[in-house]
Amino acid sequence: MRLRTHRHVCAKQGVKAAPPVSSPMSFMPGLPYRRSIFNAGTDTDLPGKPVRHEGEKPVKDRAVNKVYDNTGIALNFFHEVFGRDSLDDRSMRVESAVHFGKDFANAMWTGEQMVYGDGDHNVGGFTEALDIITHELSHGVLQHMIPGGLGVYRLPVKDREFREQTHALQGQAGALNESFSDVMGSMVKQWHAGQTAAQANWLLGENMLAPQHGKAIRSLKDPGNRKLTWYDDDQFKTMEEYVDGADVHDSSGIPNHAFYLTARKIGGFSWEKAGAIWYEAFPKLKPKASFLDAARATSRVASARYGSKSKEYKAVVLAWETVKVLT
Numbered sequence: 002m003r004l005r006t007h008r009h010v011c012a013k014q015g016v017k018a019a020p021p022v023s024s025p026m027s028f029m030p031g032l033p034y035r036r037s038i039f040n041a042g043t044d045t046d047l048p049g050k051p052v053r054h055e056g057e058k059p060v061k062d063r064a065v066n067k068v069y070d071n072t073g074i075a076l077n078f079f080h081e082v083f084g085r086d087s088l089d090d091r092s093m094r095v096e097s098a099v100h101f102g103k104d105f106a107n108a109m110w111t112g113e114q115m116v117y118g119d120g121d122h123n124v125g126g127f128t129e130a131l132d133i134i135t136h137e138l139s140h141g142v143l144q145h146m147i148p149g150g151l152g153v154y155r156l157p158v159k160d161r162e163f164r165e166q167t168h169a170l171q172g173q174a175g176a177l178n179e180s181f182s183d184v185m186g187s188m189v190k191q192w193h194a195g196q197t198a199a200q201a202n203w204l205l206g207e208n209m210l211a212p213q214h215g216k217a218i219r220s221l222k223d224p225g226n227r228k229l230t231w232y233d234d235d236q237f238k239t240m241e242e243y244v245d246g247a248d249v250h251d252s253s254g255i256p257n258h259a260f261y262l263t264a265r266k267i268g269g270f271s272w273e274k275a276g277a278i279w280y281e282a283f284p285k286l287k288p289k290a291s292f293l294d295a296a297r298a299t300s301r302v303a304s305a306r307y308g309s310k311s312k313e314y315k316a317v318v319l320a321w322e323t324v325k326v327l328t
């Protein structure tokens with residue numbers, strides 16, 4: 002059996018940046034965010050039945066409340082750390098659907114909303130996981146940063162598991178897209194816990210797998226280390242393992258590790274400098290950007306922000322050298 006836990010489906014994203022919000026609803030004083038949670042009722046019809054909107058009291062359904070709260074923390078992170086106003090930086094409504102499908106063991110960004118399954122006997126707890134929720138939300142952020150998306154392609158109908166899955170990620174650009182989501186997911190976890198880069202364990206998706214499968218879905222500190230993650234983790238750590246055409250969730254380990262190395266070398270809180278560099282550099286990438294393009298973009302931003310002789314710039318360059326993207 003091959004766990005598909007970490008195959009976060011990324012449908013339909015990046016086709017076209019959404020138009021600016023212009024409805025009278027777009028400005029609501031006193032309501033910083035506009036979260037809406039829907040219940041798909043174990044069906045796959047989206048968006049589902051609306052069950053909780055911004056400002057409304059908790060409901061009886063734990064999954065609804067957890068998604069509401071965790072989405073709020075993720076939006077707070079983007080706002081307080083990077084000054085970003087929702088996914089599009091224009092206060093857009095953030096919609097999520099819970100109880101998607103029957104035993105659907107995944108979470109995804111459809112291009113319009115976040116979607117969470119209830120999981121199965123192998124993996125679950127998607128709505129409980131702040132880092133997974135931030136991962137999906139960050140696909141939405143990146144979609145709005147890069148017109149045309151990053152590494153997005155149209156999925157042939159025969160390869161679709163369900164109707165909404167119209168697009169997927171491929172190539173190094175797709176792996177960078179995945180990595181951006183992992184980096185943001187990892188940082189939000191540290192930010193919420195008040196951990197420095199040295200204190201954090203850099204694991205994503207802890208406590209989601211059945212114990213016989215492992216402990217976490219990914220490690221940015223040591224991608225592909227099955228002792229830290231799960232029994233079939235085959236994420237790459239450096240370009241020595243890289244093969245063309247690899248699954249984006251495997252090759253994303255390389256830029257993930259570059260971020261980890263940068264953050265550790267700089268020290269302090271990951272989001273203050275390493276995170277700021279990544280956040281500023283990624284929107285500069287073209288839809289088919291390579292790892293080398295990302296290495297150059299992050300180095301350039303580090304140099305512009307801190308100087309070409311700075312510890313921060315050197316940390317970025319050394320990180321990309323260590324993962325063998327820069328030689």
Ligand SMILES: [Zn+2]
Pocket residue numbers: 009010011136137140179182
């Ligand atoms: Zn993803």
